Amino acid sequence: MFDLSKEELLFLVWNYSDIITVAVVSIGVTFFVSKAWNWRREKKGDDQIPGRLGLPFLGETISFLSATNSTRGCYDFVRLRRLWHGKCFKTRIFGKIHVFVPSTEGARRVFANDFVHFNKGYVKSMADAVGEKSLLCVSRDSHKRIRRLLSDPFSMNSLSKFVKEFDNMLRERLKNFEAGKSLVVLDFSMKLTFTAMCKMLLSITDESLLRDIERDCTSISNAMLSFPITIPGTRYYKGIKARKRLMKTFRDIMTRRRSGKESPQDFLQSMIQRDSYPPNEKLDDTEIMDNLLTLIVAGQTTTAAAMMWSVKFLDENKEAQDRLREEQLSIFRNKPEGALVTLEDLNNMSYGSKVVKETLRMSNVLLWFPRVALNDCTIGGFEIKKGWHVNIDATCIHYDPDLFKDPMQFNPSRFDEMQKPYSHIPFGSGPRTCLGMNMAKVTMLVFLHRLTSGYKWTVDDLDTCLEKKAHIPRLRSGCPITLQPLGGGN
Ligand code: HEM
Secondary structure (H helix, E strand, C coil): CCCCCHHHHHHHHHHCHHHHHHHHHHHHHHHHHHHHHHHHHHHHCCCCCCEECCCCCCCCHHHHHHHHCCCCCCHHHHHHHHHHHCCCEEEEECCEEEEEECCHHHHHHHHHCECCCEECCCCHHHHHHHCCCCCCCCCHHHHHHHHHHHHHHHCCHHHHHHHHHHHHHHHHHHHCCCCCCEEEHHHHHHHHHHHHHHHHHHCCCCHHHHHHHHHHHHHHHHHCCCCCCCCCCCHHHHHHHHHHHHHHHHHHHHHHHHCCCCCCCCHHHHHHCCCCCCHHHCCCHHHHHHHHHHHHHHHHHHHHHHHHHHHHHHHHCHHHHHHHHHHHHHHHHCCCCCCCCCHHHHHCCHHHHHHHHHHHHHHCCCCCEEEEECCCEEECCEEECCCCEEEECHHHHHCCCCCCCCCCCCCHHHHHCCCCCCCCCCCCCHHHCCCCHHHHHHHHHHHHHHHHHHEEEEECCCCCCECCCCCCCCECCCCEEEEEECCCCC
16 A cells, blocks of 8 residues: 555655645744643642643544554554553643553552542433433442442342343353354343343343344443534534433333333332432432343443453353363253253352453453542652643553563463452442443353353454544454354253
């Protein structure tokens, strides 16, 4: 494509000399203005953390967007700056100063002071998309109450019904899959987790309604980190439209429940049963709807991506795959024929749990956890100013060779030993710890059980490129595999 002869090159330079001159001059001016700006900041004394802030507002936004838009993924932006400036560095993106905090001590400081000295960065598009009453957006007091009222169905004890239903659904879908045909794990896991969550939350099983809701949730999810501009065709615009449709769907379901036309025992029903409780013991309708949406958006893509990575890592590490299969087959063979997986079975999957942990360590489904400093403070000896964005760099911590020996190696047995506090944080920590942590773990365990006790597989496309513009790292191929049944009657 760029195989130009000398003559062609001269022709291009000649014809486009105006444009080239303007470009060179602009780059030069930008460079000197940015140097002067940084020099001014240094003089003011707020430059203790290494890194480049660049021009006001613009900063390194273009490099960030270009990494996000590449198949290396947006963490490449962070990886390069760690090489240039060291593990803890600062940058400016979309006019905000961001500091990346790469240590367990830094993570502890931020998590332990969540809501007190740090808060989630308020992004307008996020609140517009998931709703102001979402757990992701509310203030400290509302967060405490809403989280308490949402928590029960996600406790380990309450998940036994979900485990059976999920197992049943997974088993049927795998059985119906034509042997020898390629299965794209990401597509499969996205549909599966979405259907299972909608069943658990709202008892929706109608295929066409499910697909409508899924389409709207995807548009809303895409709008969460988009530029909030209401112009038809933009991600934000599509997301806001989708939100309106989805809220109407939720409201219609709630009206039918209250009229007594439907009363299935699910998450929504447990919320509606509190209608006559005092205000601090129930959620109002907007809180219910915003958080139904939040749970779906926060739970589907994360869990589905983690499932995809587990297949990829196990394919590359046959020893771990064989050991996992041995454990899962012994559980499978000890059960009556056709029996579904129970919570007790999951408790016996000791190696399986380590595979889940190692998958989450290496895949870093959420690459870093963003906060804003509410006051001036110091982290790891570095001064942080009020209003700066502080990102706990979970990826850097998970790949730190001082915390995890041979960090690039997929080795579930490393979890035979206790890990240092705050070294394994795929679900965060503190008051904002992932609400769906147990649900994600059981989902992954059941998936690994059915997959390894029933099948062997080969990965059909070894491309390691990541999907562009995705804030959760996922293979752009979606990890297509061919399944070979083991023939044990799974
Ligand atoms: C492998 C799957 C998952 C991963 C890796 C994951 C990771 C996380 C992390 C790291 C946080 C905290 C973010 C922060 O501190 O800024 C979080 C929060 C959250 N997650 Fe998950 N999650 C997963 C699955 C789920 C599922 C299945 C659900 C629900 C069905 C869920 C619901 C939530 C909610 C509601 C929050 C916000 C909690 C709050 O602010 O109080 N997640 N998740």
